[in-house]
Amino acid sequence: MTVTEHKSQDQQAQALHILETVFGYSSFRGQQADIVHHVVQGGDALVLMPTGGGKSLCYQIPALVRDGLGVVVSPLIALMQDQVDALAEVGVRAAFLNSTQTFDESMQIERRVRSGDIDVLYVAPERLMTPRCLELLQAARISLFAIDEAHCVSQWGHDFRPEYIKLSVLHERFPDVPRIALTATADQQTREEIIHRLQLEQARQFVSSFDRPNIRYQIVEKANGRKQLLDFIESEHADDAGIVYCLSRKKVEEIADFLNQNGLNALPYHAGMEYAKRTANQARFLREEKIVMVATIAFGMGIDKPDVRFVAHLDLPKSIEGYYQETGRAGRDGAPANAWMAYGLQDVVQQRRMIAESEADDTFKRVLGTKLDAMLGLCETLHCRRMRLLEYFGEQAKPCGNCDICMTPPVSFDATVMVQKLLSAVYRVEQRFAPGHVVEVLRGIDSDKIKQWRHDQLSVFGIGSDRSEAEWRAILRQTIALGLLTVDHESYSALKLTDEARPVLRGEQKVQLRQYQKPVKQKRSSSRSGYVETDLSAAEQVLFEKLRWWRMETARKHNVPAYVIFHDSTMREIAKANPGSLDDLRGVTGVGEKKLETYGAEIIALMAELSG
Template sequence: MSSQAIHDPALHILQTVFGYPSFRGQQADIVNHVARGGDALVLMPTGGGKSLCYQIPAMLRDGVGVVVSPLIALMQDQVDALAEVGVRAAFLNSTQSFDEAMRTERRVRNGELDLVYVAPERLMTPRCLDLLDASKIALFAIDEAHCVSQWGHDFRPEYIRLSILHERFPNVPRIALTATADPQTRAEIAHRLQLDDALQFVSSFDRPNIRYQIVEKTNARKQVLDFINEEHPGEAGVVYCLSRKKVEETAEFLQSQGINALPYHAGMDMSARTANQARFLREDAIVMVATIAFGMGIDKPDVRFVAHLDLPKSIEGYYQETGRGGRDGAPADAWMAYGLQDVVQQRRMIDESEADDTFKRIQGAKLDAMLGLCETLNCRRVRLLDYFGQPSGPCGNCDVCLSPPVSFDGSIPMQKLLSAIYRVEQRFGAGHVIDVLRGASSDKVKQWRHDKLTTFGIGSETGEQEWRAILRQAIALGFVLVDHDAYGSLKLTDEARPVLRGERKVQLRQYQKPVKKRREAVKPKGYVETDLSSVEQAIFDKLRWWRVETARKHNVPAYVIFHDATMREIAKTKPTSLDDLRNVSGVGEKKLETYGEEIVALIVEMAD
């Protein structure tokens, strides 16, 4: 079968079923390759259109496409979204009754489905494997493929067993997809899934519509409240916290301040957790306060911000979590409050884990890279993309580019800090060392006679927050380690020696007192202007109301009916016939048939 013969029907499906005029980026090449029976490893950023890369080949090939996904809670929404565009899809998971599962299995066996979603644990059961043996399989799609990596940020042991697909079904093409994988993780995915000979399609990791901002942590809850009120009032967002307790407390605090916030963490009752996730997906302007248990596979396109109140463990985790914002291509914010205690806490978690030394070393290196991103003097996006092996230039859409930090020769203050750590015999934590530097005669300083040290008071001209900023940079630069004894004692590394001897100069970021300011909106590269006139805004608001009511009737999230971007285009173009509406991106034939007359009538009514 020629490439052209594949590509034309693929484009036809894209336009008539999904309602998009053309493929983006590498989508056409991936669809073409998999539809012809080739294996593929696809790295594409969140919101880049990964799902079309297996959905369309599954529809082009004979048989059912089997999608392996760890996201049982979201399978229903994924199937509902496909049903809305006329694709025959179903799922097999533990939420179904025996009769429901039997019906789905029968449809798989009889070739009555285009796609079936299955959790990896379910797929590995003898019953499910026998079902697949007895059925015509178009392809296997392994979503969230980074879960197979033991060195990655989201390892799932059940993914390791998925290599059985290659052994048991050698002639069925496999496509593994992820938004997040550094070169090491990418190699591990290929090896563990026996995709060493697969074509690799690596898209740009850049999400130009996301603005990155990292601020000094003072009062994190108050800071995130101000951020939401000033920059994203009445908009959907996610606030990540490290602990379940902090999730509960932060959600309660935001609720008390008038924010429509919900908690989500693995310790909650399953029904409450599922209900909160459903509300986030189906309602507008919900702020989800969550641990990292929340978010994988979340397909909500209009999340306008992702905030972190604690330092993520790795750049992969940070990228994956922030990537849940702005899936519709409109501007979104990735905001983080970060302080010295975050570093201490993350180091302690690594050191106290039961993992072997190799794993701890790798996790330590990942944390170092994350610290480097926080403390960088240069464009954050350049640093982020460089981690994934992608060279780039300054982005103009991160806090460092928009308000460049002042750097200075910090060799002398760094020497003072390292000397103070050495003089207290590397046995004390940050607070005590800073007291010694500033000449603060605390009871503890007097008890240990540290007010008699030569380093006592040598940094009295520098404030406590400034010293904390210098210490954070000392840790990020590898001069200082935090021991995880009861005191969080600071220890010098071998890297500190040339600095103490004056053989190495150190450039530091100048501490800047946090200033409350409202940002000016900056349009990211490639962003299409969506500002609406007063008439267009009225149409858009009416469409949103119609969408809410329609989604409620169909019992699906609002975005499954139409994305905001599609409704904005309808508001701008004001289609007064079905042929006009057919030209709008995101309106396929099934949606045109289902909703076309209602929308045209609404437009005509608003125009009168």
């Protein structure tokens, strides 16, 4: 064996030892071992791994194996304290530098960096780019740079941060320090931009499956969105933590008030709130149980709360990347979770208007339009949603059996004649009127506006009177999603025919649509039991509940989120093992040496008390 091979073997053994003794896991998952080994040996890497897949270990363990300081570039200032606390709980010397600290606090961290007293340092990109910070890092021994949420570098992505573009300076100033860029979501175009912007052309790419099989995807016709949301939460998640996403700050406040008035514990979160209030609400969501956070997309990136049981959307996301990342905040612990969305025609019109009115150039608007079209395709698909979602990221899949379409297949029908009627009506009103007016013409509604424009004299007036307004809106929405109609916001949201509409109007092309289903109130799900600890016996369930109570009290004393102490999955294992000694507890997944030392005696005493 050569010296290089021997060193490599030692590093692999050291990485596994850290995984077991520090983090409490007996083996790596998926591609983690290959990523860790590659970075430990000094290689650059681009890592695409779904939320909850264990990305953080891919840079934390190499930072501990390699000599020096691991620097993590993260945009998540509000969460750095929790990330540092979580590492401290397992015995890792971690710290952060960002704008929330006083000058004296920053100076203290800088002194520790210079003296080699820190293993992992979290830095906001704005701070990293300052001459002072770059000089500090050049004076230290750096083991690696981890660029978290790397999709923020992409101008085509859903969460662009201008300061991320400057991170190419890391390769220029520290050419011998390995860099690992990580993200949970990036289509091919975004990946290419990450590689180009961060100068990672020579980096090895690790792309894990994007599938999150524990998440059930469900998209419903929007009738009364807030009422449908309440029915969903009450029937499926009455005692669970969850996130509700809304497009506007005003709607966030209104929905949070509505849920509170109906007996739920809901908190608002958006960029227009006072910083202190926003931060306090986020802290409560992380530290307490059974809280529903109602938020704009300003909330959620980097949220490490493992027991979020649902993510709901009351407005259509701008892209599949955004939808995937937001829904991925549910079920990080691998237990069943729901991704639910209420979606209607107004969502399509609103998103088209936002693109049209944005200050972006035409190229960027076309990209936004393409991404929205893909999102509409996911909403209107007649086939498995998970297949459609994974195909967007270049991954082939089979029907999942765990989305609304697989579980209750929609009825499709030959809608060619109905679509021809719709397209004809748009044409006859000279492509100058919004969806609501066109639907009134089709249904033969004798309104003042119809009379004013003499549209009651048109040949298409009333040709769709056999269908309800809701049915026509569903047909209209699907027709827009198919690209046969578009919404022109320069003409007051007027519907216009596209070139693709011509063969349909001429009868040369048939159109299959989903049959409209009247929204019904959700009944309490029989699968609700899937969200409780069904794999525990009655005696084990008692132990588990007692452990949860102990964890809540301990987390309160330490002023950290409960999951920083132990995840539910670890406590389930403890309840099953019912350890009688520290040695019995040592083998439980998620219990490393530091946590064993800190909490072991308390847990053993608790087990003895309950078993006795």
